[in-house]
Amino acid sequence: MTKTKVGLAAETRKLAGWGRYPEATGLAVRPEKLSAVRAAVGSDRWSSVLARGLGRSYGDPAFNPEGCTLFTERLDRLISFDPASGWLRAEGGLSFRAILDLFLPRGWFLPVTPGTRHVTLAGALACDVHGKNHHRDGSVGRHVGGLRMLLASGEEVECSAQERPDLFHATVGGMGLTGLVLEAELRLRPIQTAMIRQQVRPAGDLDSLMALLEEHDNRVPYSVAWLDTVAEGRNLGRGVLLLGDHAGIADLPSSQARNPLSRRPGLRATVPFDAPGGLLNPTTIRAFNSTYYNLQKRKAGESLIALDPYFYPLDIVDDWNRMYGRSGFVQYQFVVPTSTARSTLVGVLEACARKGLASFLSVLKRFGPGAGNLSFPFEGYTLTLDFPVAPGLFEFLDDLDWMVLDAGGRLYLAKDARMSPATFRAMYPEFRRWLEVKHQVDPHDRFRSAQSVRLAMHSQEVSSR
Amino acid sequence: MSHLQSLRGRRICLVGSTSGIARVVARELVARGAILHLGARDLEEARRDAVDLELRGGLPVSVGRFEALDLGSHAAFLAEARQRMGGLDCVLVAFGILGDQERARRDFADARQIMDLNYLAPASVLSHAAAMLEDQGTGGMLVALGSVAGDRGRPGNYTYGSAKAGLHAYLQGLRGRLASAGIRVLTVKPGPVDTPMTFGMGFPGGRLTAQPEAVARGIVRAMERGSEVVYVPCFWGLIMGVLKAIPESLFKRMKL
Numbered sequence: 001m002t003k004t005k006v007g008l009a010a011e012t013r014k015l016a017g018w019g020r021y022p023e024a025t026g027l028a029v030r031p032e033k034l035s036a037v038r039a040a041v042g043s044d045r046w047s048s049v050l051a052r053g054l055g056r057s058y059g060d061p062a063f064n065p066e067g068c069t070l071f072t073e074r075l076d077r078l079i080s081f082d083p084a085s086g087w088l089r090a091e092g093g094l095s096f097r098a099i100l101d102l103f104l105p106r107g108w109f110l111p112v113t114p115g116t117r118h119v120t121l122a123g124a125l126a127c128d129v130h131g132k133n134h135h136r137d138g139s140v141g142r143h144v145g146g147l148r149m150l151l152a153s154g155e156e157v158e159c160s161a162q163e164r165p166d167l168f169h170a171t172v173g174g175m176g177l178t179g180l181v182l183e184a185e186l187r188l189r190p191i192q193t194a195m196i197r198q199q200v201r202p203a204g205d206l207d208s209l210m211a212l213l214e215e216h217d218n219r220v221p222y223s224v225a226w227l228d229t230v231a232e233g234r235n236l237g238r239g240v241l242l243l244g245d246h247a248g249i250a251d252l253p254s255s256q257a258r259n260p261l262s263r264r265p266g267l268r269a270t271v272p273f274d275a276p277g278g279l280l281n282p283t284t285i286r287a288f289n290s291t292y293y294n295l296q297k298r299k300a301g302e303s304l305i306a307l308d309p310y311f312y313p314l315d316i317v318d319d320w321n322r323m324y325g326r327s328g329f330v331q332y333q334f335v336v337p338t339s340t341a342r343s344t345l346v347g348v349l350e351a352c353a354r355k356g357l358a359s360f361l362s363v364l365k366r367f368g369p370g371a372g373n374l375s376f377p378f379e380g381y382t383l384t385l386d387f388p389v390a391p392g393l394f395e396f397l398d399d400l401d402w403m404v405l406d407a408g409g410r411l412y413l414a415k416d417a418r419m420s421p422a423t424f425r426a427m428y429p430e431f432r433r434w435l436e437v438k439h440q441v442d443p444h445d446r447f448r449s450a451q452s453v454r455l456a457m458h459s460q461e462v463s464s465r
Numbered sequence: 466m467s468h469l470q471s472l473r474g475r476r477i478c479l480v481g482s483t484s485g486i487a488r489v490v491a492r493e494l495v496a497r498g499a500i501l502h503l504g505a506r507d508l509e510e511a512r513r514d515a516v517d518l519e520l521r522g523g524l525p526v527s528v529g530r531f532e533a534l535d536l537g538s539h540a541a542f543l544a545e546a547r548q549r550m551g552g553l554d555c556v557l558v559a560f561g562i563l564g565d566q567e568r569a570r571r572d573f574a575d576a577r578q579i580m581d582l583n584y585l586a587p588a589s590v591l592s593h594a595a596a597m598l599e600d601q602g603t604g605g606m607l608v609a610l611g612s613v614a615g616d617r618g619r620p621g622n623y624t625y626g627s628a629k630a631g632l633h634a635y636l637q638g639l640r641g642r643l644a645s646a647g648i649r650v651l652t653v654k655p656g657p658v659d660t661p662m663t664f665g666m667g668f669p670g671g672r673l674t675a676q677p678e679a680v681a682r683g684i685v686r687a688m689e690r691g692s693e694v695v696y697v698p699c700f701w702g703l704i705m706g707v708l709k710a711i712p713e714s715l716f717k718r719m720k721l
Contacts, residue, residue: 033510035510078516078517078521079517
């Protein structure tokens with residue numbers, strides 16, 4: 001009977017991030033009620049807890065093999081919506097996909113969205129995710145109002161940029177380590193149509209690509225560049241700039257203008273098993289890069305594209321992470337200040353070329369200013385690379401870490417599986433400030449992840465000083 | 466030609482609304498324009514559900530306290546539901562517990578609780594609901610969640626299964642009695658569903674465990690069709706058909 005009262009049955013699960021590296025085994029619970037989530041956070045059956053959203057972070061931030069991982073996707077209720085302002089309040093486990101399904105037909109869109117719909121509100125907040133509009137609108141934390149948090153003590157508190165701002169800024173980008181976000185407010189953005197006006201602009205080398213990014217960023221809300229990591233020599237850093245803006249009703253052909261908010265779901269596919277030996281290996285990745293560049297180059301110009309494939313091209317394929325095969329992959333995303341961006345990008349791309357490493361999907365984007373203490377973005381350039389896990393890869397990435405650090409840059413915690421505690425501290429100067437707040441709200445490190453253990457993000461550090 | 470009955474504007478009382486299946490059924494129902502009254506023991510939870518459902522469906526959702534084992538309170542609970550919705554077209558009984566067969570074997574008080582919550586209490590709600598709909602004389606529908614476990618007793622969960630089997634028979638009888646009054650009775654027999662009831666039980670063949678969204682769609686479709694007995698997911702109809710056909714002398718030796 002105790003079980004039905006609190007719904008606290010636990011099971012042992014295999015746990016991993018989206019990159020499927022590293023993997024671990026640990027206890028999991030999946031609360032559906034407030035009473036159950038309170039009981040799970042307070043339970044003495046495990047030493048520590050971590051809330052997990054939909055597990056789209058890549059490395060080890062979203063599970064806690066030593067303690068218990070709380071799967072929160074069923075704590076997904078709407079609490080209020082103000083159609084005059086667009087403020088939505090909901091439970092932390094509500095997914096962006098659900099927000100789109102419910103609110104897009106009513107003419108509202110997410111203020112910021114990462115490249116997948118399969119993230120939760122609280123997960124997006126914990127990673128302070130960014131989207132194609134970061135240069136203009138900042139990360140998701142800039143569009144969040146009040147949070148209701150369940151702290152390690154069992155206390156439930158409200159915080160926002162105005163109320164308990166220290167806790168708020170430690171929580172936005174705080175990787176779920178300050179407490180569990182029960183509720184959050186997100187300000188949706190009004191849109192007229194479910195279509196995007198897209199511009200495709202190829203650039204033959206890194207300089208022209210960066211120049212294009214800078215030229216258009218001031219005028220266009222969404223901008224991101226795909227980079228051909230295989231091109232060398234005078235083609236080094238060639239790529240395609242993809243610009244976008246929400247189409248107005250007047251932009252639509254009359255056949256669509258009658259139903260401007262209807263969505264085109266597009267194709268769906270799935271990867272039903274682990275690709276043997278990795279479908280994505282150096283040969284296929286090299287071929288893809290060249291083909292994709294030439295394909296996009298031909299598509300240069302303006303077009304109307306449905307919102308879902310524009311923002312979420314990879315969501316078409318369920319479980320696309322399995323394309324990398326059993327051993328998984330890592331994403332390597334860094335940001336460097338504008339002043340050192342060019343030399344770092346050239347250095348990284350040349351190092352990849354020397355090593356014969358090609359990345360499948362490589363994305364270059366300009367960032368605006370950041371939000372929380374541990375938020376990833378700051379003003380500059382960010383590059384995302386992904387590599388299948390293979391012998392020698394981590395030594396190579398350690399070398400890249402030094403280049404990034406020298407340039408005054410940092411890595412994205414949501415994609416990290418392997419950086420060292422020292423590198424992390426050097427990259428995140430506000431870590432000390434964050435730790436003071438962590439120490440106040442979670443002095444015994446009740447909230448932990450595999451990543452926080454690896455990076456020694458412990459309150460104990462404060463008390464032992 | 467199947468004739469689909471629209472659920473738009475139907476006033477449905479969901480009893481045991483915070484159960485894993487019921488809360489997803491509720492979302493399906495409001496998406497189809499139904500008007501809901503939620504009955505649950507945990508009122509804080511049910512109120513949060515009600516707000517969520519109102520924001521999703523745009524229609525008012527009311528809440529009432531429901532105490533399954535307090536049989537004397539059931540009539541008043543249903544009367545309040547009817548009053549809050551301005552009428553009553555359908556009662557859906559979704560509460561229950563799986564319990565623990567091992568414990569039930571050792572302590573009959575545990576077995577009794579499983580029987581009370583899965584048979585006695587649902588039968589009580591259904592009997593009051595049937596009387597209410599008969600009195601109204603406007604037709605309507607009764608729906609209750611049975612289980613594939615009620616189709617055949619197995620050593621692993623026969624206490625639960627026997628209660629569900631009782632419920633199935635009760636619903637059969639009601640169906641016959643109420644047919645002339647134009648009141649439909651739907652027996653839903655879910656297989657294992659991925660809800661808090663089953664979480665952590667490591668059900669064999671995870672592939673046979675259904676997602677609640679799929680089960681909820683199956684239930685709501687059966688309501689629209691006016692079905693009488695429905696297995697969700699539907700392949701359980703086949704599986705149980707085979708299992709029921711096995712002679713008892715053989716079945717008792719099978720490790721199921």
